[in-house]
Amino acid sequence: MTDKQKNIRNFSIIAHIDHGKSTLADRILEYSNAVAKREMEEQLLDNMDLEKERGITIKARAVRINYKHKDGEEYVLNLIDTPGHVDFNYEVSRSLTACEGALLVVDSTQGIEAQTLANAYLAVDCDLEIVPVINKIDLPSADVDRVRNEIEDVIGIVAEDCPAVSAKVGLNIDQVLDAIIEKIPAPKGDPNAPLKCLIFDSHYNSYLGVVVYVRVMDGTLKAGDTIRLMSTGARYDVVEVGHLNAFGLEKAETISAGEVGYITASIKTVSETRVGDTVTLDSNPTDAPLKGFKEALPMVFSGIYPADGARYNDLRDALEKLKLNDAALSFEPETSIALGFGFRCGFLGLLHMEIIQERLEREFNLDLITTAPSVIYKIEKTNGETIMVDNPSNYPASDTIKTAYEPVVKTSIITPTDFVGGIMDLCQDRRGTFKDMKYLDSSRVELHYIMPLNEIVYDFFDALKSRSKGYASLDYELAGYEASNLVKLDFLLNGEIVDALTFIVHTEKAYTRARKIAEKLKDNISRQLFEIPIQAAIGSKVIARETVKALRKDVLAKCYGGDITRKKKLLEKQKEGKKKMRRLGSVEVTPEAFMAVLKLDDSEK
Amino acid sequence: MKRLGLYIHIPFCQKKCNYCDFYSLTCINRLSEYICAISKQIENDSPLYKDYEIDTVFIGGGTPSLVLPKDFNSLVNSIKNNLNLTQGCEFSLEANPGTLTKEKLIAYKNAGVNRLSMGLQSTNENELKMLGRIHTLDDFEESFRLARECGFDNISVDLMYSLPNQTKKDFIKSLKDVISYNPEHISSYLLKIEKNTYFGKIENSLSLPDDDEQYNTYILMCELLEKNGYMQYEISNFAKKGYESNHNKRYWLSEEYVGIGPSAHSYFNGKRYSYKSNLEEYLSELSQAGTVKKIYEAENDEFEAQITKSDEYLMLKLRLSDGINQNEYFSRFGEELLEKYPKLKSYVSLGYMKLKDNSYSFTPKGFFVSNYILTDILSFGQNS
Numbered sequence: 001m002t003d004k005q006k007n008i009r010n011f012s013i014i015a016h017i018d019h020g021k022s023t024l025a026d027r028i029l030e031y032s033n034a035v036a037k038r039e040m041e042e043q044l045l046d047n048m049d050l051e052k053e054r055g056i057t058i059k060a061r062a063v064r065i066n067y068k069h070k071d072g073e074e075y076v077l078n079l080i081d082t083p084g085h086v087d088f089n090y091e092v093s094r095s096l097t098a099c100e101g102a103l104l105v106v107d108s109t110q111g112i113e114a115q116t117l118a119n120a121y122l123a124v125d126c127d128l129e130i131v132p133v134i135n136k137i138d139l140p141s142a143d144v145d146r147v148r149n150e151i152e153d154v155i156g157i158v159a160e161d162c163p164a165v166s167a168k169v170g171l172n173i174d175q176v177l178d179a180i181i182e183k184i185p186a187p188k189g190d191p192n193a194p195l196k197c198l199i200f201d202s203h204y205n206s207y208l209g210v211v212v213y214v215r216v217m218d219g220t221l222k223a224g225d226t227i228r229l230m231s232t233g234a235r236y237d238v239v240e241v242g243h244l245n246a247f248g249l250e251k252a253e254t255i256s257a258g259e260v261g262y263i264t265a266s267i268k269t270v271s272e273t274r275v276g277d278t279v280t281l282d283s284n285p286t287d288a289p290l291k292g293f294k295e296a297l298p299m300v301f302s303g304i305y306p307a308d309g310a311r312y313n314d315l316r317d318a319l320e321k322l323k324l325n326d327a328a329l330s331f332e333p334e335t336s337i338a339l340g341f342g343f344r345c346g347f348l349g350l351l352h353m354e355i356i357q358e359r360l361e362r363e364f365n366l367d368l369i370t371t372a373p374s375v376i377y378k379i380e381k382t383n384g385e386t387i388m389v390d391n392p393s394n395y396p397a398s399d400t401i402k403t404a405y406e407p408v409v410k411t412s413i414i415t416p417t418d419f420v421g422g423i424m425d426l427c428q429d430r431r432g433t434f435k436d437m438k439y440l441d442s443s444r445v446e447l448h449y450i451m452p453l454n455e456i457v458y459d460f461f462d463a464l465k466s467r468s469k470g471y472a473s474l475d476y477e478l479a480g481y482e483a484s485n486l487v488k489l490d491f492l493l494n495g496e497i498v499d500a501l502t503f504i505v506h507t508e509k510a511y512t513r514a515r516k517i518a519e520k521l522k523d524n525i526s527r528q529l530f531e532i533p534i535q536a537a538i539g540s541k542v543i544a545r546e547t548v549k550a551l552r553k554d555v556l557a558k559c560y561g562g563d564i565t566r567k568k569k570l571l572e573k574q575k576e577g578k579k580k581m582r583r584l585g586s587v588e589v590t591p592e593a594f595m596a597v598l599k600l601d602d603s604e605k
Numbered sequence: 606m607k608r609l610g611l612y613i614h615i616p617f618c619q620k621k622c623n624y625c626d627f628y629s630l631t632c633i634n635r636l637s638e639y640i641c642a643i644s645k646q647i648e649n650d651s652p653l654y655k656d657y658e659i660d661t662v663f664i665g666g667g668t669p670s671l672v673l674p675k676d677f678n679s680l681v682n683s684i685k686n687n688l689n690l691t692q693g694c695e696f697s698l699e700a701n702p703g704t705l706t707k708e709k710l711i712a713y714k715n716a717g718v719n720r721l722s723m724g725l726q727s728t729n730e731n732e733l734k735m736l737g738r739i740h741t742l743d744d745f746e747e748s749f750r751l752a753r754e755c756g757f758d759n760i761s762v763d764l765m766y767s768l769p770n771q772t773k774k775d776f777i778k779s780l781k782d783v784i785s786y787n788p789e790h791i792s793s794y795l796l797k798i799e800k801n802t803y804f805g806k807i808e809n810s811l812s813l814p815d816d817d818e819q820y821n822t823y824i825l826m827c828e829l830l831e832k833n834g835y836m837q838y839e840i841s842n843f844a845k846k847g848y849e850s851n852h853n854k855r856y857w858l859s860e861e862y863v864g865i866g867p868s869a870h871s872y873f874n875g876k877r878y879s880y881k882s883n884l885e886e887y888l889s890e891l892s893q894a895g896t897v898k899k900i901y902e903a904e905n906d907e908f909e910a911q912i913t914k915s916d917e918y919l920m921l922k923l924r925l926s927d928g929i930n931q932n933e934y935f936s937r938f939g940e941e942l943l944e945k946y947p948k949l950k951s952y953v954s955l956g957y958m959k960l961k962d963n964s965y966s967f968t969p970k971g972f973f974v975s976n977y978i979l980t981d982i983l984s985f986g987q988n989s
Binding site for chain 1: 817862917920921974975978
């Protein structure tokens with residue numbers, strides 16, 4: 001270990017959502033004076049508006065902190081922030097690989113939750129030193145001892161003398177800094193060995209191109225070097241290297257083994273710099289890349305359309321811009337008879353999908369119509385061909401299918417024991433296969449199920465929350481494909497199939513779902529001059545039917561004393577509403593109708 | 606000479622009805638002061654109208670029949686002395702049962718009123734109570750008899766349908782009762798629950814007939830009235846031959862009119878304007894400046910720009926059973942009706958409109974969904 005390395009600590013903070021990870025990061029920065037208190041903006045690491053608002057960290061960020069410890073030594077602390085949600089597990093694992101230790105933040109009023117466990121196991125897999133931090137001890141319902149025991153019993157790490165803090169009010173933050181320096185090992189690695197850097201994040205900057213965040217494992221890198229990305233073999237000339245301080249990039253001569261820093265090399269898109277990839281020197285490459293690189297593959301798909309068809313190009317531009325910073329987002333043009341021109345987008349998971357949709361609407365001021373989320377089905381056809389289907393309307397006719405497979409996930413749910421019954425019913429209802437159940441303590445249980453992802457993307461999270469008064473937490477990871485008895489369910493308005501409403505469902509579920517959606521459609525389609533039949537069909541067999549009755553009457557505003565303004569306003573308002581309508585054959589449908597069928601949870605509570 | 610209609614708003618009622626959202630107040634003690642002020646206003650404004658002939662006068666409210674004979678005469682004198690009324694000028698007055706006396710009726714008659722519009726709304730006592738009317742059926746019968754006695758030979762009766770808890774049968778009973786009085790004109794309006802009314806406040810507890818029931822009632826009503834010699838000439842108005850309300854029609858014929866009083870609307874010199882719904886401000890402006898600030902629609906209304914002149918013409922004219930004459934449209938706008946509004950045709954084949962004597966008009970079935978159809982037909986400033 002070099003002298004330089006001796007005083008470096010690379011660490012992450014991991015936690016379940018809302019346990020106070022970002023607040024703790026703020027306090028660490030503040031305490032170590034990296035940021036003067038008055039310049040402190042709440043949750044500095046989360047610099048997207050959306051992150052602040054939702055209190056979640058979407059993209060990993062890193063910051064370098066210079067800290068003078070009570071032993072008189074100057075230390076460099078590299079805090080690598082990780083996303084806290086199940087959708088971004090792979091990114092979390094890459095961030096962790098860049099560290100030697102992790103602070104595991106646990107809310108003293110809640111205890112261990114599903115993502116606490118998932119993240120802790122990831123950290124264990126990466127051989128990290130885990131330092132538990134019990135947070136929110138200022139709250140009256142804090143139970144530090146119970147949580148300490150839980151950490152020891154459930155995760156099996158010593159928590160006896162771990163810091164108990166309140167990040168919110170800044171209590172005992174010094175103990176956290178002590179623990180980082182005293183418990184987390186300094187990095188190793190040979191600065192003279194062939195270069196080996198791990199990419200743990202990157203972002204697009206319009207002046208610099210892609211800024212690649214790396215942890216140098218071995219070797220030394222400087223501006224002017226030619227680097228090679230080992231997964232693709234692509235070469236780039238390094239323009240700049242440096243460190244990441246709280247306010248941005250700080251140029252440096254070199255970055256070397258043990259350090260965390262950035263590289264710019266006129267790279268045009270983040271998709272060229274895959275998280276988990278290894279950077280080496282073209283002239284003196286390392287013989288083996290770092291283990292564990294994989295491409296983040298989308299698991300959830302949805303059609304995204306502009307509510308106003310004329311804004312298709314704006315939507316495309318917006319998606320391209322988001323893609324610059326989000327390699328996991330995929331999109332390709334698709335056309336729907338019902339919705340016009342749009343894109344089939346792929347996401348890591350439901351949260352990722354929601355975030356993208358929200359950013360499109362908020363940052364790019366777009367009104368969207370989105371179709372129900374779908375997963376990728378694998379179909380073995382009778383002609384021997386195997387196809388992958390990510391858009392339900394492309395699902396082949398049943399007589400051409402030999403076997404259909406759907407993705408399943410390993411699901412872990414942690415819940416207070418009171419709700420176990422309801423949650424087991426829910427999982428059963430969602431075609432879950434029970435694996436096991438573990439008591440975390442006398443009041444909380446961890447349930448394991450294997451479940452079709454198709455059921456999870458369909459409102460599962462909302463249903464889980466409503467059955468547990470919000471207390472149950474969920475984590476899942478992909479566990480391969482299983483053969484399944486699936487059917488394609490079509491909806492017809494006035495006899496014509498509305499492609500945007502088509503979805504794939506398990507045979508046993510088809511009937512109830514068809515009925516529910518038909519009812520929803522009925523409630524959300526306004527009356528027109530003719531009767532509109534709504535039908536749900538599997539192939540040519542109609543399994544549910546509703547009718548929107550013909551409009552017989554509308555508002556007859558009394559125009560008294562020659563006051564015709566009211567009537568004008570009424571007509572104008574109706575016209576505005578009509579402009580937003582989608583025309584499906586002869587039927588006009590509001591965008592709200594498409595969206596309403598995506599949310600059925602109210603009828604499932 | 607150009608023609609003009611005159612509307613006078615009397616914004617006073619003994620009691621506000623439960624459904625009514627027109628501008629009216631219950632401080633009847635201000636009535637005399639108000640009549641005095643608007644009589645003066647008519648005098649002050651009269652130079653504006655010197656090139657016009659007034660061929661319809663409508664005194665509405667509120668409850669104009671609350672005005673005492675002495676005040677009524679000074680109002681009418683101001684009208685007659687300052688404006689040019691035509692020989693056969695239609696002169697309507699809204700008169701509410703319960704407020705009429707023989708003395709008043711004689712005064713109205715002598716002042717030149719030749720048409721009475723009586724607000725009955727229902728012949729069912731429970732319904733009258735529920736609506737918050739101040740009169741009983743007996744009051745109406747007495748008023749109607751008196752009016753005939755005093756020589757009124759052009760009387761209109763107002764009805765409302767689709768009242769809370771009202772069945773089709775209930776309404777048809779009221780309608781048949783009204784027909785039996787044999788008035789010359791019947792107005793029958795669909796109850797619309799307005800926000801700022803008592804009904805608006807208790808809307809959720811009201812049990813209103815559903816759309817289909819309302820539609821069936823309307824269609825049956827149109828048939829029954831026609832059978833009894835009342836021809837539909839407007840969406841909600843029916844009259845015996847020769848007794849259509851010219852004043853009412855002029856709104857839909859895009860003919861000009863001037864309204865006096867708070868909340869009154871005018872269409873004058875090609876411009877639409879109104880006065881604010883505030884009696885105090887109205888009176889104080891009148892006493893200080895001798896005139897009242899006009900609120901012009903074009904300046905205050907973003908919709909003006911969207912609904913074009915020809916849209917407005919269609920919207921108004923289609924309120925009338927005669928509808929839109931293609932030749933008249935062409936001479937007015939210099940373009941073929943069907944070229945501008947090609948969708949009209951399709952509604953004929955669907956039975957919502959008819960084409961008769963070169964005119965497009967709504968059928969009763971079409972009247973009842975006319976806003977929906979107009980929204981589809983009108984151009985809203987877009988070229989077809």
